[in-house]
Amino acid sequence: MPYRGGGTKTGQAIQHVIDNTMKTANGARADAQKIVIVITDGRSQDDVLTPSIALRDSGAITFGIGIGAGVLENQIQEIAGDTSRAFIVDTFDQLSGVILNHVKQAVCYDVNECDTNNGGCSDTCVNTQGSFHCTCPENMILDSDLATCISNTTGQRAAFDECSVDNGGCSDGCVDTLEGFNCTCAPGFVLKADLLTCEDADECxxxxxxxxxxxxxxxxxxxxxxxxxxxxxxxxxxxRASEADCDAGFMPKGHSCTQQNNEALAYVPAEEACAAAGGRLMKIADSGVRQIMSRNYQGANFVG
Missing domain, CATH: 2.10.25.10 (Laminin)
Incomplete structure (x- = not known):
């Protein structure tokens, strides 16, 4: 609605929702729950109770949220129709926190699937939050449809592959067995106490x-x-080897000692010195490798 000034007219705004927003031509669906959240300063200058009651009579769930220091609590409750749907906060920032969670809890509720055709179960239907499952009397087990109980002649706990439904609840691997199923973990991981969730194994x-x-x-x-x-x-x-472990003329390198020759500083004499000692000379062309080797061997230009 365009703002025309002149004060707060929350009642008129609610009536506008009834006359326009809640119409099929404007997107209202018969199979969808109607929910109206009214955010206001809580100091309306017109009647909010009458249009709010009319809105709820049309099948809508109403929430009243007052923002600011001058909110009239009774107006917010009249808009909401129930104290569980009436809220007062100081700033708009609070809407995304506690208020949003309250709205979700009031709007979203668990559907008891067992109320409709016993959930399709041949025997007992057990409702859970957001789902349901079927159970069987003693000496009977669920068939592969997870709904029909059949005679247990083999001592199995179930006649179907539990791993085929949500991976058996396992966080990693699931192995079906005659008596049920087992969860498995990748190498380096172990099962937690719930026998479903894998966690890192501390090899240390x-x-x-x-x-x-x-x-x-x-x-x-x-x-x-x-x-x-x-x-x-x-x-x-x-x-590591220390200088004390090496003979004269040798220097430590890792677990061994290497001969140090400070006289053969050119390639040819260095090559001859290496050959005389029963070794061969390695010439390093790559400057990066040469820098690393030279640093490791305390500045030597050639390594034998």
Whole structure:
């Protein structure tokens, strides 16, 4: 409605909804619940009760929400028709919080499927929030239609594949069995106490690493202190070689010692020195690799 000034006329606005909005020509459907939420300053200068009653008589559910400090509580209750649908807040920001949840709870309600043809169940129908299921007397089980009870001649708990319905409720894998079903988890994950939901297995609880263990989703890895080095088994840390462990003329590198030659600083003499020692010289053309190797070997230009 266009704002024409002159004060608050909430009653007229509600009457406009009755005369126009709630008409089939304007989108109203017979199979849809009519819900009207009136947001106002709560100080209407006309009658709000009469049109509100007429609106509810037409089958609509009404909510009254007053915003601000000068709200008249009785007006909001007259618009809502019930205190459970009447709200007063200080600012518009509060509408998306508690008020929205209250509206949802009042509008949305569970339908009892068991009230209609016993939910299709041959025996007992059990209603749940948003759904239902059928159950059977002792010595009988549900057939594959999940509705008909049949005689249990094999000692099974059910005659159908539970995994075919919502994966049996399992968060990961579901395995059907003669007596029911089992949930399974991917490697590195275990079932929680509900036997349905998988959670990360903390492998570090088994103390597999010799030093530090770091748990990750579905796996783990071991870490070593800076003075240690990881072994090939990726579990055990061993002490790095120190200069005290190396003979004269050698320098520590990981778990081994490498010979250091400070005299053969050109390629040809370096190659000859390596050959004399029973080795061969590796020439590094890539500047990036050379920088890394040089740093690791304390500035040497050639590595034998």
């Amino acid at each position: 609880l088994d103390a597999m690493c010799s030093h530090t263990c770091v748990n990750t989703p579905g796996s783990y890895f071991c870490e070593c202190p800076k003075e240690y080095q990881m072994s090939e088994d990726r579990i055990t840390c061993t002490l």
